[in-house]
Amino acid sequence: xxxxxxxxxxxxxxxxxxxxxxxxxxxxxxxxxxxxxxxxxxxxxxxxxxxxxxxxxxxxxxxxxxxxxxxxxxxxxxxxxxxxxxxxxxxxxxxxxxxxxxxxxxxxxxxxxxxxxxxxxxxxxxxxxxxxxxxxxxxxxxxxxxxxxxxxxxxxxxxxxxxxxxxxxxxxxxxxxxxxxxxxxxxxxxxxxxxxxxxxxxxxxxxxxxxxxxxxxxxxxxxxxx
Numbered sequence: 001x002x003x004x005x006x007x008x009x010x011x012x013x014x015x016x017x018x019x020x021x022x023x024x025x026x027x028x029x030x031x032x033x034x035x036x037x038x039x040x041x042x043x044x045x046x047x048x049x050x051x052x053x054x055x056x057x058x059x060x061x062x063x064x065x066x067x068x069x070x071x072x073x074x075x076x077x078x079x080x081x082x083x084x085x086x087x088x089x090x091x092x093x094x095x096x097x098x099x100x101x102x103x104x105x106x107x108x109x110x111x112x113x114x115x116x117x118x119x120x121x122x123x124x125x126x127x128x129x130x131x132x133x134x135x136x137x138x139x140x141x142x143x144x145x146x147x148x149x150x151x152x153x154x155x156x157x158x159x160x161x162x163x164x165x166x167x168x169x170x171x172x173x174x175x176x177x178x179x180x181x182x183x184x185x186x187x188x189x190x191x192x193x194x195x196x197x198x199x200x201x202x203x204x205x206x207x208x209x210x211x212x213x214x215x216x217x218x219x220x221x222x223x224x225x226x
Contacts, residue, residue: 016216022185025210025218026178032215033174039212040065041172041181043188046207048200049165056160058138059191063180064155065173069108071149072096074116074134079145086149094119100126107132109152111140159188165206167192174212185210185220 014020014028026041033039047055070089073079074096083091090096090107093116100123110127112120112134120127120134127133134140138158142148161167169188172181189208196204211217 014216014218017219019219019221022182022220023178025220026181026185028218029210029212029215030174030178033212035212035214039174039214040170041174041176042211042213043167043169043171043185044209044211044217045161045167045169045189045192045205047161047165047167047192048202048204048206049161049197051163053197053200054161055167055192055195055197056137056158057191057195058151058156058158059187060151061155061157061171061184062187063172063176063184065170065176065184066155069152070106071152072100072107072110073145073149074110074112074120075145076113076115079113079143082145083149086146087153088145088149097123105130105132109140110134111142111145111148111152113143113145114141117141159192171210181210 013032020028029041049055071087072090073083073088074093075083075091076093080091088111092099097119103126105126110120110132117134124133136142139148139151139156157169159167159169171184171188189205193204205222208220208222209217210220
């Protein structure tokens with residue numbers, strides 16, 4: 001693949017086959033971010049998983065790097081006040097479901113109370129494609145609207161391994177101090193380790209790398225996160 005001049009210049013700053021301590025790796029990522037916009041720092045983790053196994057959960061990152069999320073809550077009238085006081089941007093039941101069914105998705109996260117899922121489940125074609133479908137595994141199907149929205153506003157994010165056992169997750173911005181991004185990475189790795197399937201044999205986390213939106217990836221020494 002042909003790369004641009006700026007990318008090629010970035011690659012010269014490090015050993016692409018080398019494995020670096022986390023803070024050093026993130027310092028390199030920061031130095032190699034060359035775009036005119038504030039690039040996102042991405043974390044990639046290769047897990048040792050069988051086809052029948054999956055790893056999916058949420059984690060609250062200690063250092064936020066995105067604007068406040070617009071949260072939509074599907075709930076019955078008796079839960080609307082709680083959702084409103086918790087800071088939901090959009091609240092409703094049947095009328096909101098119809099609006100989304102029509103293709104409207106101007107929100108970042110969808111939360112639903114369990115008694116709404118029979119109807120919300122019909123929105124799979126709209127919400128599923130955008131990764132917005134409420135799911136008990138990610139804590140977005142719950143009666144605890146106050147607690148859930150508080151965590152989402154603090155920076156709760158979802159992580160999920162794909163069919164090949166690779167997990168991709170945004171963990172910061174290139175403009176942030178590497179130490180702050182490192183705290184986010186460690187928080188993710190810690191939670192991923194807690195989700196290790198009991199029947200996994202051998203090394204669970206096979207490789208870890210970090211990169212900016214436009215920059216090259218940097219391998220991270222996994223042992224530094226133990």
